[in-house]
Amino acid sequence: xxxxxxxxxxxxxxxxxxxxxxxxxxxxxxxxxxxxxxxxxxxxxxxxxxxxxxxxxxxxxxxxxxxxxxxxxxxxxxxxxxxxxxxxxxxxxxxxxxxxxxxxxxxxxxxxxxxxxxxxxxxxxxxxxxxxxxxxxxxxxxxxxxxxxxxxxxxxxxxxxxxxxxxxxxxxxxxxxxxxxxxxxxxxxxxxxxxxxxxxxxxxxxxxxxxxxxxxxxxxxxxxxxxxxxxxxxxxxxxxxxxxxxxxxxxxxxxxxxxxxxxxxxxxxxxxxxxxxxxxxxxxxxxxxxxxxxxxxxxxxxxxxxxxxxxxxxxxxxxxxxxxxxxxxxxxxxxxxxxxxxxxxxxxxxxxxxxxxxxxxxxxxxxxxxxxxxxxxxxxxxxxxxxxxxxxxxxxxxxxxxxxxxxxxxxxxxxxxxxxxxxxxxxxxxxxxxxxxxxx
Numbered sequence: 001x002x003x004x005x006x007x008x009x010x011x012x013x014x015x016x017x018x019x020x021x022x023x024x025x026x027x028x029x030x031x032x033x034x035x036x037x038x039x040x041x042x043x044x045x046x047x048x049x050x051x052x053x054x055x056x057x058x059x060x061x062x063x064x065x066x067x068x069x070x071x072x073x074x075x076x077x078x079x080x081x082x083x084x085x086x087x088x089x090x091x092x093x094x095x096x097x098x099x100x101x102x103x104x105x106x107x108x109x110x111x112x113x114x115x116x117x118x119x120x121x122x123x124x125x126x127x128x129x130x131x132x133x134x135x136x137x138x139x140x141x142x143x144x145x146x147x148x149x150x151x152x153x154x155x156x157x158x159x160x161x162x163x164x165x166x167x168x169x170x171x172x173x174x175x176x177x178x179x180x181x182x183x184x185x186x187x188x189x190x191x192x193x194x195x196x197x198x199x200x201x202x203x204x205x206x207x208x209x210x211x212x213x214x215x216x217x218x219x220x221x222x223x224x225x226x227x228x229x230x231x232x233x234x235x236x237x238x239x240x241x242x243x244x245x246x247x248x249x250x251x252x253x254x255x256x257x258x259x260x261x262x263x264x265x266x267x268x269x270x271x272x273x274x275x276x277x278x279x280x281x282x283x284x285x286x287x288x289x290x291x292x293x294x295x296x297x298x299x300x301x302x303x304x305x306x307x308x309x310x311x312x313x314x315x316x317x318x319x320x321x322x323x324x325x326x327x328x329x330x331x332x333x334x335x336x337x338x339x340x341x342x343x344x345x346x347x348x349x350x351x352x353x354x355x356x357x358x359x360x361x362x363x364x365x366x367x368x369x370x371x372x373x374x375x376x377x378x379x380x381x382x383x384x385x386x387x388x389x390x391x392x393x394x395x396x397x398x399x400x401x402x403x404x405x406x407x408x409x410x411x412x413x414x415x416x417x418x419x420x421x422x423x424x425x426x427x428x429x430x431x432x433x434x435x436x437x438x439x440x
Contacts (some may be wrong), residue, residue, distance in 0.1 A: 006283050020290045070407035072429045076420025077216070077410040078139075078165050079274065080266045082244070082354070083423055085345040088268045092338050112333060113308035116296040119340040126246050126343075127260035128253020129282035133293040134331040139263025140168045141328070142279030143240050144175035146259045148325045149283075150236045153281060157182040157205045161193040163215035164240060172210070181207070190379045191219045191387070193226065194216075202233035212240040213255075217418065218362070218385025220249070229257035236287075243267055244281070245383045247355025253421075259283045265393050268342025269335060278335035288312070292326030318322035355436050358384035361421040365430045369419075372438040377416065385420045387412065397440050407434050 011019075016028075025031045032040070051059065073081045091097065096111060116134045123132040136142050147158045160172055162185050169185075176183040184201055186209075187194045193211055202209065209230040213221045223239065230237040239257040241249075244266045252260035265271075265280035283291060289312065297311030313329075347356065362384040366376050369388055377387035390397065394411040401408040406429075409419035421430070 005045065032357070034366050051270065063424065070402075071405050072433070073407045074419050074421065074425065075407050075410050076422075076435060077418055078167065078263065079271055079277075080242075080244070080420065080422055081271060081424050082266050083233040084268050084270070085342065087345050088338055088341045089275060091341045093336060097337055097436055098334065110308055112337075113296050115296055115308070115337045115340055116331070116333060117308050118344075119336040122340060122343045123280050123282050126243060126251065126252030127241070127280075127282045129257075130285040131288040131291060131295065132280065132282040133291045133295050134333070135264070135336045136281060136328050137332060138275065138277045138279045139240070139261065139265075140165075140171035140279070142261040142263075142281045143168050143238070144172045144294070145279075145292045145326055145328060146238045146261045146281060147172060147181070147208055147210060148175060148179060149259065149287060149292065150238070151181045151325075155205055155207035155235070156180070157184060158207055159184050159186050159198065159201055159209040159235075161186045161209075161211045161215070161221075162188040163191065163193055163217060163219070163221070164210065164212040165216045168212070169242070190218045191215075191377060192221050195222060195229070198226065198229055202235060204234060205229075206233050208236040208238050208259075210238040211239065213249075214242055214245055214383040217378065217387055218382040218420075220381045220383065223250075223255040223257075227408055231256065242383065244351070244358060244413070246354050247351040247353075248359060249355075249383070253284075258287060264335065267339040269338055276332060276335055278332040278339060280339075290325070292328045293331055334400055344389050357423040358421060358431040361423075361425055361427075361430065362386055362419070364424075364427070365419065365421055365434065368430065368434040369437065374437070384422060385418055388417050388419060389415055390417075391415065392440050397437055400436050400440050401433060404436055406436070408433070408437075419431060 020026065020028070020031065023031075029049055097115065110200045120132040120134065124130065136145055143164075145275045147160075151158065158172075158176065160169060160183060173183060175181075186198050186201060189195075189197075192215065198209070209226070211221050211223070211226055213223045215221055227237045236258040237256060238259045238261065239252040241252060241260060241262045243262055243264060260280075262280055269277060281291060281293075288295075291312070293313070294310055295312040295342065297309055299307055299309055301307050343351070362382065366386045366388075370376050374390050375390040377389050388409070393414055394417050395414075397417065398408040398411060409417040412418055428432075
């Protein structure tokens with residue numbers, strides 16, 4: 001070993017010699033003499049030589065050019081392309097806010113705590129709930145954490161509708177396996193939760209029932225009736241929601257839900273290859289102390305000035321882990337800030353306008369595709385996603401669209417496609433996509 005072997009450590013050679021002398025060895029080789037020679041590196045590492053900043057930039061740009069960015073997109077299935085006002089990235093890029101974490105020294109982090117408090121307040125307003133946490137990692141973990149909130153010693157069974165996002169369902173299965181809770185899938189019927197099956201499965205061992213509204217297929221569930229069935233069995237009612245839909249649909253609180261969860265990505269976060277995203281969680285007052293993670297609260301100091309504090313965090317997560325219902329100890333602070341800025345910029349009317357556009361454009365596209373020979377599978381009402389069925393292979397339909405720079409819907413199988421419309425899709429985009437699909 002030469003003297004410069006550890007040159008990446010900010011210590012001069014003279015300082016290294018002094019430290020070696022202090023501990024009573026004469027060289028680096030002597031310091032590591034207990035390590036067998038056959039596992040030591042000899043000579044230069046077999047890695048490429050370093051590059052300048054400009055060379056690195058060119059290299060990365062060359063790699064990035066392999067990606068294909070579609071100017072027109074009709075794909076959703078859990079992550080959605082929405083308009084993001086420029087003020088969102090302008091604010092979250094400020095060095096005052098550019099942190100991914102909840103502050104640990106709350107007393108000197110008033111600005112970040114306030115952004116989290118404002119985020120929580122907006123989530124409560126949107127969902128009709130009493131309390132919100134500071135966020136969790138994504139919508140799937142929010143759904144799984146909400147089930148863990150509800151399971152108790154005498155009630156350990158969780159019912160989950162088959163119509164939820166399959167990736168969310170996989171996450172729930174993983175959580176339930178680890179915690180030992182029983183997971184029962186409620187079958188679907190005509191693209192929505194089978195109500196009769198739910199009535200049979202919900203009993204006095206059921207801790208909670210989780211549905212998605214709109215569900216994975218875009219259809220609206222019988223949310224009010226489901227809530228009545230759930231509460232009649234003494235279980236808790238969890239609703240997973242697309243937050244954009246709350247611009248036109250009833251809130252989970254109005255449907256009688258005990259907990260509302262969902263993916264916050266539509267609120268000002270880029271698609272970004274799948275993350276980072278944000279999971280929002282809100283609940284009624286009775287369940288506030290069971291919320292995982294952290295809750296930021298507003299208070300006053302002894303001079304009467306407004307201040308913000310970490311009001312609640314489940315201490316068992318840190319000191320009595322075997323008794324904890326969750327191990328979430330942080331949150332997506334930067335993403336929560338983006339959501340807060342986005343909602344502040346859009347306002348109530350902006351959110352309503354966006355939701356109306358999403359819904360009306362989806363119904364317009366579905367109608368045009370139906371005229372072109374596609375069957376619309378959604379039996380009842382739907383928000384901004386819908387399923388088409390065609391004799392033509394899904395891959396062939398989507399391949400034709402791709403040749404014209406259009407990313408079509410999500411292929412569910414050989415003949416079914418899940419389409420999605422947002423405010424980003426113009427009438428011209430829809431008409432062009434329908435015309436191409438008609439040609440197939």
